[in-house]
Amino acid sequence: MERKRDFYIVNSSELPACLIVQPIHSAGMGRLKDAGVFPVDSLDAVDPGRVVAAITRNAGFSGQQMNGLPDLKVVAVHGVGYDPVDIDTATSLGISVTNTPGSNERSVAEQAIALIFALAKQVVAADTAARTGDFAFKYSVDLMEVAGLTLGILGFGAIGRQTAAIGRALGMRVIALSSHQPDAVFERLGVVRAASLETLLRESDVVSLHLPSTPSTRNIIGREQLALMKPTSLLINTGRGSTVDEDALVNALRDGTIRGAGLDVFRSEPLDPNHPLCSLPNVILSPHLAGSTEAALRRTAIAAAECVLTVLSDKRPETLVNPQVWASRRQSILNR
Incomplete structure (x- = not known):
């Protein structure tokens, strides 16, 4: 042999x-x-x-x-x-x-949080500024403090709950939408149960998706849902690419409907380098590696x-x- x-x-x-x-x-x-x-x-x-x-x-x-x-x-x-x-x-x-x-639930949850920080602190742009000697970058950039923000979790399974726990530890207020988890789980984690998807989208400063790919979750975040989000909000997806209407997301990012997006999953993988998402400055992308620690x-x-x-x-x-x-x-x- x-x-x-x-x-x-x-x-x-x-x-x-x-x-x-x-x-x-x-x-x-x-x-x-x-x-x-x-x-x-x-x-x-x-x-x-x-x-x-x-x-x-x-x-x-x-x-x-x-x-x-x-x-x-x-x-x-x-x-x-x-x-x-x-x-x-x-x-x-x-x-x-x-x-x-x-x-892999812990690793995926950590990637979701990493994408939040990368957007909130504009880590990629800051790295470029430092490497090019642009230390005046800090006078023109609009950075966010994560503590005190409201984190909305859509999909409250194992990964969603891990993400919620880390968010709470960072001082975030966490709300989540789930028809499966009992109130005791929400109470144990200190998470508020959202009354509806619309409520979660309106209240959240960060929306983090942790949904499976099913007919009912396909394009669950589309033009109408993005329009409900705050113009200062962030969308994070480490779940499944099919849950987001990517065309609607591109438009929302271009016209300022939302502030930014952090994506580890896409409708088609690998992502085409010519995809509009690749050229947007308010997007952080990773190649479906959240569970690859x-x-x-x-x-x-x-x-x-x-x-x-x-x-x-x-x-x-x-x-x-x-x-x-x-x-x-x-x-x-x-x-x-």
Whole structure:
């Protein structure tokens, strides 16, 4: 068996194998190998009939890919969002799909806060000014103090709650909108429950989005919603790009409807360098890296590997996103 980087080249007589669609932390691959499941980064490295699992990040996994892997039993999503995976085809073929909620929540929340500071303190422009000797920059720039601002959280799951907790620690007033979290959660975190989306948008100095991609959240922030925000407000999105109407956002940023935006996610990724967002001075962009700290990547990779091994051991994973598949799942192959 030839060793190549952190992957094994597996010949057709060896089984099983896990296709690693996009790079993951070596700790996750080590967990697979310890259990006798060999990670491969290409179908060129293994007979497709030996692939029993796949781990994917934001690339997803298509029905065509599933149909080409006759013994595939599980697709593990490295992260929370599973919308790029063809769930219907997976379910029809008896393939379990899992995700890894909770493994990167702190890192994503920290990125949301980092984007707030980058905009409030105009960090990018200030860096340029310092490098070019423009120390008069401070006399013309309009900076914001974060303490005392109202932070509005739209999407009050694990990441939203982490963001709220950090915001509170910074001295921000935090309001959030949720139809799922009980009052006790709001009270424990010291967060005010917003009566409606409109109320949250009108009251917030910073609106931070932490929503999944669903038909009901698509373009939930559009022209009408942006018009409700304060002209001094900031929009932060570390959730899903589909939740924001990007054309409406560009217009709002150009005409001063809102002060600025910090975005880690986009409707189409990678972002086209010619996209209007790339040329706006009141926007801070990051390439969907909020969950990519060393600590988060390690936790997420191990969690994804554990999902794979759980399914292959014929045990139902806690994070199964297509539970209806379990009664008709493909036969598993490991004894743990």
